[in-house]
Amino acid sequence: MTDNKINIVKAGYRSRRLRWIGVTLFLGIVTLALCITLLLIGNTSYPFKIVVSVLMGEQIQGASFAIGTIRLPRMLSGLMAGIAFGMAGSTFQTxxxxPLASPDIIGITAGSNVGAIFCILVLQMSGTFVSMVAVVSGLLVAILIYVLSKVGSFSGGKLILVGIGIQAMLNAVVSYLLLKASQHDIPSAYRWLSGSLNGIQMKSIPSLFVILMIGGIIIAFLGRHLRILELGEQSAISLGVRADITRLLLVLSAVFLIAFATSVTGPIAFVAFLSGPIAMKLVGTGAPHELPAGLIGGILVLGADLIGQFAFNTRFPVGVITGILGSPYLLILLIRMNRTGG
Incomplete structure (x- = not known):
């Protein structure tokens, strides 16, 4: 009887493992297909052979500028920001x-917004300086939310409520800055707030890549411990997990991913919020879903950029499309949680 139960457990583990591998490979193929598509098509479409030649360093009149200067940075930033948003959002939710514990719901993204908008409208700055301030302000707001939620007794629900309150306050600050700004500066601010891949240059890619690699590796490496933390802190400690250190590393990694991704692309709405639940549905419970969530985040951003560029007569920023996709899910989730007392 005992051997039979062990075999059942092993069979279940193999099934979940195969499902995870299959889902991850499928998501990887879809992501790669979107990346290639975004390099191929535009105002002028190029054959695959030309794209490969440009990527290999060959200079081709017209194509080198369109692909190497415009499309490649746009695609890479969308891909890496989407992966960062997806992994960070899934980590916070877990x-x-x-499911409401997403960085763009609990105020961390709003922290980056305030710093960036202040630089654009008040300091009349742009480029790298805006990105640096966005990162710092996002980190400071994350620390503030954590400190305020620690007053009294800490709980996840308390952190979410504090974050929502901080976000409302920061959104009010952004509205005030927009109200007082000159008409000449407002378009740049709105372009940031809408979450856009327009105008991103290759010089923004290396720093985002480094942070994504460091933060992503830490989250993926600690994914097994994250599954154990879901059982509760006492259970995790009894199983040998150093809960406080593990949680701190995961939260710091997720915050850095969100802050740096937002500093490059602006706040792309609902990608962090949607990626985790979709990944969990695809891979099933009990399986690590941080990497699939990252790939789904990349798919959402790249797919939304594709739709925003070519599906309508007017071109829309990627954040507008993801906002349209995410808003109904948020409403449905709130209604469902209210009915179940969540």
């Missing part, structure tokens, strides 16, 4: 055991 640690706090609440």
């Amino acid at each position: 640690i706090l055991r609440n």
Whole structure:
């Protein structure tokens, strides 16, 4: 009887593992297909052979500029920002055991917004300086939310409520800055707030890549411990997991991913919020879903950029499309949680 139960457990583990591998490979193929598509098509479409030649360093009149200077940075930033948003959002939702615990819901993204908009409208700055301030302000707001939620007794629900309150306050600050700004500066601010891949240059890619590699590796490496933390802190400690250190590393990694991704692309709405639940549905419960969530984040951003560029007569920023996709899910989730007392 015992051997039979062990065999059942092993069979279940193999099934979940194969499902995870299959889903991850499928998501990887879809992501690669979107990347190639975004390099191929535009105002002028180029054959695959030309794209490969440009990527290999060959200079081709017209194509080198369109692909190497415009499309490649746009595609890479969208891909890496999407992966960062997806992994960070999934990490927060898992640690706090609440689908509302997404960085763009609990105020961390709003922190980066305030710093960037202040630089654009008040300091009349642009480029790298805006990105640096966005990163710092996002980190400071994350620390503030954590400190305020620690007053009294800490809980995930308390952190979410504090974050929502901080986000409302920061959004009010952004509205005030926009109201007082000159008409000449407002378009740049709105372009940032809408979450856009327009005008991104290759010089923004290396720093985002480094942070994505460091933060992503830490989250993926600690994914097994994250599954154990879902059982509760006492259970995790009894199983040998150093809960405080593990949670701190995961939260810091997720915050850095969100802050740096937002500093490059602006706040692309609902990608962090949607990626985790979709990944969990695809890979099933009990399986690590941080990497699939990252790939789904990349797919959402790249797919939304493709739709925003070519599906309508007017071109829309990627954040507008993801906002349209995410808003109904947020409403449905809130209604469902209200009915179940969540």
